[in-house]
Amino acid sequence: MTHLMALLLQVADPQLPPSAGMFILFGAIKAGVAFGIYMLCVAYTTLLERWLAAWIQDRLGPNRAGPKGILQPIADGIKNFMKEETLPAAASKTLFVLAPAIAFIPAMLTWAVIPFAAPLPIPGVGLVSMAVADLPIGFLFTLAVGSLGVYGITIAGWSSNNKYALLGAMRASAQMISYEIAMGMSTVCVLLLAGNVNLNEIVAQQQGQGWNVVMLTLAFFIFAVSALAETNRVPFDLPESESELVAGYHAEYSSMRYSMFPLAEYANIITSSGLMVTLFFGGWDIPFTQWDNMAPWSVAKTLLTLGAYFAKVFFFVFSFIWIRWTVPRFRYDQLMALGWKVLLPMALLYITTVASLVLALDAAGLGRTSYGFRGAFLAMNVVFVILVFWILDRGRTISPSYSRVTKERIARLQTGAQRSDLLNEKGA
Amino acid sequence: MAITTRVVDRPTDQSSYVRATFQGLALTFKHLVDPHKVTVQYPEEKWDIGPRWRGTHRMLTTEDGKAKCVACGLCPTVCPANCIKLVPGEDEQGNRYPVVFDIDEFRCIFCGYCQEVCPEEAIHLGRHYENAEYERKDFVYDLKRLTSQTHPVCEMWDPADPKGE
Numbered sequence: 001m002t003h004l005m006a007l008l009l010q011v012a013d014p015q016l017p018p019s020a021g022m023f024i025l026f027g028a029i030k031a032g033v034a035f036g037i038y039m040l041c042v043a044y045t046t047l048l049e050r051w052l053a054a055w056i057q058d059r060l061g062p063n064r065a066g067p068k069g070i071l072q073p074i075a076d077g078i079k080n081f082m083k084e085e086t087l088p089a090a091a092s093k094t095l096f097v098l099a100p101a102i103a104f105i106p107a108m109l110t111w112a113v114i115p116f117a118a119p120l121p122i123p124g125v126g127l128v129s130m131a132v133a134d135l136p137i138g139f140l141f142t143l144a145v146g147s148l149g150v151y152g153i154t155i156a157g158w159s160s161n162n163k164y165a166l167l168g169a170m171r172a173s174a175q176m177i178s179y180e181i182a183m184g185m186s187t188v189c190v191l192l193l194a195g196n197v198n199l200n201e202i203v204a205q206q207q208g209q210g211w212n213v214v215m216l217t218l219a220f221f222i223f224a225v226s227a228l229a230e231t232n233r234v235p236f237d238l239p240e241s242e243s244e245l246v247a248g249y250h251a252e253y254s255s256m257r258y259s260m261f262p263l264a265e266y267a268n269i270i271t272s273s274g275l276m277v278t279l280f281f282g283g284w285d286i287p288f289t290q291w292d293n294m295a296p297w298s299v300a301k302t303l304l305t306l307g308a309y310f311a312k313v314f315f316f317v318f319s320f321i322w323i324r325w326t327v328p329r330f331r332y333d334q335l336m337a338l339g340w341k342v343l344l345p346m347a348l349l350y351i352t353t354v355a356s357l358v359l360a361l362d363a364a365g366l367g368r369t370s371y372g373f374r375g376a377f378l379a380m381n382v383v384f385v386i387l388v389f390w391i392l393d394r395g396r397t398i399s400p401s402y403s404r405v406t407k408e409r410i411a412r413l414q415t416g417a418q419r420s421d422l423l424n425e426k427g428a
Numbered sequence: 429m430a431i432t433t434r435v436v437d438r439p440t441d442q443s444s445y446v447r448a449t450f451q452g453l454a455l456t457f458k459h460l461v462d463p464h465k466v467t468v469q470y471p472e473e474k475w476d477i478g479p480r481w482r483g484t485h486r487m488l489t490t491e492d493g494k495a496k497c498v499a500c501g502l503c504p505t506v507c508p509a510n511c512i513k514l515v516p517g518e519d520e521q522g523n524r525y526p527v528v529f530d531i532d533e534f535r536c537i538f539c540g541y542c543q544e545v546c547p548e549e550a551i552h553l554g555r556h557y558e559n560a561e562y563e564r565k566d567f568v569y570d571l572k573r574l575t576s577q578t579h580p581v582c583e584m585w586d587p588a589d590p591k592g593e
Contacts, residue, residue, distance in 0.1 A: 056456045060467040322460075326452040392446045420432055 026128050031112075034132045038111055038270070043073035045266040049321050056325045076259075083255035088160060091252065095159035100253070100260030103152025107267035109145045113138040114274045115200045117284050117306035121297045130284075130302060131200065138199035139191065142275060143184055146230070149268060150176040153232075153239060156261070157249035168248025171332065172239035175229055178339035179236075183226035185347035189219040189354045190279050193368075203283030207290070208369045213280040215377040216354070217385050220280040222347050227272040229339070231265060234324040238332060273316030277309065284309040346388065353380065479583045482538040483556040485531050486581050487574035488549065495575050496550035499526045503542035503551055511535035512542060529571040533559065540584055552581035
């Protein structure tokens with residue numbers, strides 16, 4: 001009887017969590033809606049990339065399919081479905097067909113645990129959490145699933161039975177494993193501050209304490225660089241590197257099967273951006289205000305926080321594309337050196353410092369949201385940022401190839417050049 | 429222009445990637461928001477082609493619509509690609525005219541010798557570049573087609589400066 005009463009109470013009050021049946025129903029609805037919107041965003045990220053690429057290169061970009069080219073992704077989709085699917089004779093058939101899906105699914109799975117808005121109260125149902133699956137171990141889930149993406153790429157490269165594809169796949173696995181470590185290490189700092197691995201709790205912590213990017217800028221920097229490497233974007237697109245490896249791991253793919261790899265890349269971009277926003281930029285928090293973070297929840301709050309979240313994610317997706325059309329690709333040894341010799345030690349040092357600081361401040365009896373705690377972290381952060389960027393700017397990280405040329409050789413070249421200038425300008 | 433060698437004075441030590449990246453990002457962003465774009469919206473918008481553009485041929489005609497060609501045979505002789513097929517004929521008044529005058533635009537290298545050599549200023553190259561066809565045989569232009577085309581013709585030289593000085 002008391003159970004029934006509790007159930008009725010739950011059904012009546014939209015500020016309480018929903019009952020089990022409603023939870024399943026709304027879980028399914030959320031999954032469907034989130035999946036649809038997510039796929040749409042992935043498709044339109046391809047268009048965004050083509051537009052930004054064009055505008056950066058002083059071109060107009062796709063503008064023919066539909067008004068201003070807005071239907072271009074649909075046209076691309078139809079084209080890719082119509083094209084012939086080739087299957088190399090020497091390929092390992094099962095894996096070859098399976099690989100695109102294996103590459104695509106982890107990116108989507110990660111998205112399932114990311115909270116994207118304030119909880120939505122529905123009268124008669126209860127308070128519905130705005131994450132497809134609000135897992136208590138949300139963050140660990142993203143780490144576990146995020147690293148699965150490399151399997152798709154490696155299997156694709158291996159099953160193609162093609163030298164270039166295999167080389168691309170080898171690079172992909174080496175690169176993604178290297179950067180996975182730095183990425184995981186950088187997020188440990190966030191977990192130390194939040195004291196929880198539930199992504200909703202991490203968002204709540206940032207709402208109380210300020211965004212993690214202010215307190216842990218260096219962790220964000222490491223995470224952002226690793227995210228670029230994890231998504232195989234320029235400057236870390238060595239698995240694909242069309243100038244050396246034809247097309248890298250997807251050299252043998254065609255039609256929709258090929259199309260799954262770029263789509264997986266864009267899905268990964270969106271997921272990485274979402275994760276970055278959740279871990280470092282306050283998730284769905286609207287900055288400088290507190291009213292959006294607390295009960296009573298309302299539909300307007302959900303929509304506004306969703307807008308804030310979308311804007312933040314859009315900014316990072318934009319940055320990913322912007323970076324791609326700016327910087328050139330790393331050389332392979334530079335990539336490995338950056339991952340293992342710079343980012344990993346930096347992350348380890350940072351964890352140690354953050355952990356010691358948290359321990360010290362807790363021992364000093366400062367509350368996590370007190371000004372003392374936040375001030376100490378801010379001071380530590382400023383010192384670290386200045387130090388690290390000063391060191392990075394001294395250029396001890398990535399050696400250019402011409403650094404191997406000796407000073408004597410340069411001097412000889414310069415005298416030769418002077419002589420040729422004399423011959424051509426004054427002598428003639 | 430004389431070729432000169434310039435050795436760029438790059439630092440021989442390792443250099444900063446961070447600063448260069450931000451400079452690059454600023455540069456690309458400037459181009460991103462720059463409203464000036466170089467794209468020409470082709471089918472709607474077309475480039476002005478120069479007066480000396482050498483495109484597909486035209487045969488000019490007299491007032492009564494006949495080809496100006498007198499079938500002297502100079503153009504097939506001078507043609508380095510051997511793409512002009514000419515069969516001369518003569519009418520009752522003894523005027524020579526081309527019975528067959530075919531130009532294989534596939535073989536043509538658009539050198540413009542035919543126009544330069546023509547004593548009657550009959551065959552001309554055209555200021556024209558949209559010459560796609562559905563079949564290969566349509567690229568052999570016969571006399572009818574050559575006379576009926578209307579695009580502007582090529583000026584082999586600037587009339588104000590005929591010797592190219």
